[in-house]
Amino acid sequence: MRLEQEQEPEQDNQDVAEVQEQEQNKMIHKKPKIFLGILFVFVALTFVLAGNVDTISFKDKATGNSLTGVDFLLYTCSDSICSSIISQVQNLNSGSNNFVSYEYASTENLNYGAYMFKACYLPHEDGYTNFGDGGTFAWTYELEKATSCHSPIDSFSITNSNFVNEPVVIDIQANLEADAHSAFTNLLLEFIPPGFEDYYSAKTTITLEVLNSEGDVVHTESKTYEILADTVQNVQFTWTPDDDGDYTANVKTNVIDCQCQSSFEQFSEKQFTVLPERPQNQCYTIVNDLEATPEFPTEDEVVTIKFNKISNFADDDFSKTTIPTNITLQITDSNDNLVHSQSQIISANSNGVTPQNVSISWTPDVGGSFNIKVTGKGQSSLCTGKDNFADTAILGFFVKSANMFQVKFVVSDSETSQKLSGAKVKFGSQTGTTNSIGEVLFNSNPGTFNWEVSKNGYDKKTGSSTISGDKTISVSLNPSDDDTGKKGKSKGSKGSLTFFEPSSPQDKGVSGGIETLKPKEGGFDFGKFLIWILLGELVLIIIIALVLFVRGFR
Missing domain, CATH: 1.20.5 (Single alpha-helices involved in coiled-coils or other helix-helix interfaces)
Known part of the structure; x- marks a missing residue:
């Protein structure tokens, strides 16, 4: 056991x-x-x-040529229109290449705002969501220049600097003021990346000319502004008249930004009388701040014409009595045909120094360039047998047709058939310069328009074309007799016109091939950092x- x-x-x-x-x-x-x-x-x-890997290539929409030196910025946004940003994801520059390559940090479904910037091109924006699974994709974006840029100018006023709402008199400074609207509008995304505001601004020259009754220019002055998209630039001038008499003051805008391949001027005008001294025992009227809204209308859209007026009788002691104003509105087209006219008596102002606002509606039934003319004159028995000075304001106004057409000019050498860059083209009231393949585009209303094409070393050529749809106009220029046998190039002239925008990247040539790019100095590639981790x-x-x-x- x-x-x-x-x-x-x-x-x-x-x-x-x-x-x-x-x-x-x-x-x-x-x-x-x-x-x-x-x-x-x-x-x-x-x-x-791992998110999608995207390779973005850049091209000129008009020529098809590859573009280098393009800035590419990518943000996560609070909504589809990027009204505010959450963070910056990419900050790249293509350098000597025509592309950038980058990876999204994750597959989370986020709103993204992509921005592409290149000197002398409009900003290119894209808003989208991305939720990829690590795939590789290639995209091509076409950057372009704007066509038919114009900067509406309105609210032109001329005032006596010493005496409120009295006529301009000699030896006393006159203040001339107007509002110029940006030629750029309708942004896709609301957020504008800091440091890139110039790309959203239209470089615009505003010029004042004052002419006497004989048509001689007695004063001129110009100012240039970068006017941010969807904003208004107030511009002020001064002038001290030496002589009394009838004058015309004209203020016009000219968009000179290289982001525009074609443009046309807009103007606002005042016809007024300079008195030898302050008014006594006479009537006068002042019409100022003429404007028409919306500033970029389309035919059959109601246009509201606004201005302010004041009419007074000034006695021997300079005391003012307000009187009614006889207002006449006349609207003419580019051929000076009267398309609308009306007159009405506007009641007297509440006092002798405060102008009264007036509003009139007009609906254009066709597109085109129009002149809106408002004339005011005192309407009272107090003016009988006395001087009664009228005042006139004129506004140049462009209305788009419901169907705008694209007109392309193609300019070449008549002997070699080589396309000519840098040729100046005038089409109707518009002007433009041909690009590297000898082309320039205009947006046009229907109608018949004169045109003129010129370039140094070539004979000028003119013509006329009727536009009823998209049209291509080919023009061959003959080398001028004094040409030196350089195929149309005059001495010292360049074969193409190179634009330069201060503080913007410049072309550095086109390089082919695909390779992964590093962020430009100062940028941070979060996607690659995450991959290494x-x-x-x-x-x-x-x-x-x-x-x-x-x-x-x-």
Whole structure:
């Protein structure tokens, strides 16, 4: 019995050892599976976190040529129109290449705002969501220049600097003031990246000319502004007349921005009388701040014409009595045909110094260029037998046709057929300059328009074209007789016109091939940073898993 009792503990120890050996064998077989499972999960997580890889190429829409030196900015936005941003994701420049390549940080479904900037081209914007799965995509964006740029100018006023709402008199400074509207409008995305405001601004020259009754220019002055899209630039001039008499003051805008391939002037005008001294025992009227809204209308759209007026009778003591104003509105087209006319008596102002606002509606039934002319004159028995000076304001106003047409000029050398860049083209009231392939585009209303094409070293050519749809006008210029045999290039002239926009990137040539680009200096590529972190973690996990795997077989 003692022997049997002593053998039972030995049998129990053998059973425990066998169980432990079986469990150890199970773990040995499980460890490779655990390792493979960890590796699979991590690799899957890597692909889940990786967003799409995009390669963006840039081209000139008009010529098809590749573009270099393009800035590319990418933001996450609070909404689809990027009214505010969450963070900046990419800040790249293509440098000497015509593309950029980048990776999205994750596949999370976010609103993105993409911005592309190139000197002398309109900003290119794109708003979208991205939720890719690590795929690779290639896109091409076409950058373009604006056609038929114009800057409406209105609210032109001429005032006596010493006496409120009295006529201008000699030897006293006259203040001349107007509002110029930006030629750029209708932004796709609301957010404008800091430091890139110039790309959204139209460089515009505003010129004042004052002419006497004989048509001689007695005063001129110009100012240039960068007018941000959808904004208005107030401009002020001063002039001190030396002589009394009838004068015309004309203020006009000319968009000179290289982001526009064609443009046309807009103007506002005042016809007024300069008195030898303050008015006494006479009537006078002042009409100022003529404007028409909306500033960029389309035919059959109601246009509201606004201005202010004041009419007074001034007695011998300079005391003023307000009197009614006879207002005449006349609207003529580009051929001076009268298309609308009306007259009405406007009641007297509430006092002798505060102008009264007047509003009149007009609906143009066709597109085109129009002159809106408002003339005011005092209407009172107090003016009988006395001087009664009228005042006139004129506004140049452009109305788009419902169907605008695209007119393309293609200019070439008549002897070599080589396309000519830098040729000046006048089409109706518009002007433009041909690009590197000898082309320039205009937006046009229907009608018949005269045109003129010129370039240094060539004979000028003129013609007339009727526009009833999209049209291409090919013009061959003959080298001038005094040309030096350089195929139309005059001495010292360049074969093409190169634009330069201060503080903007410039062309540095086109380079082909595809390669991954680094962010420009100062930028941070979060996507690549995240990839390196994930790769480092992957290597670490693989090492740990291999160690566990090897130990499991020991």
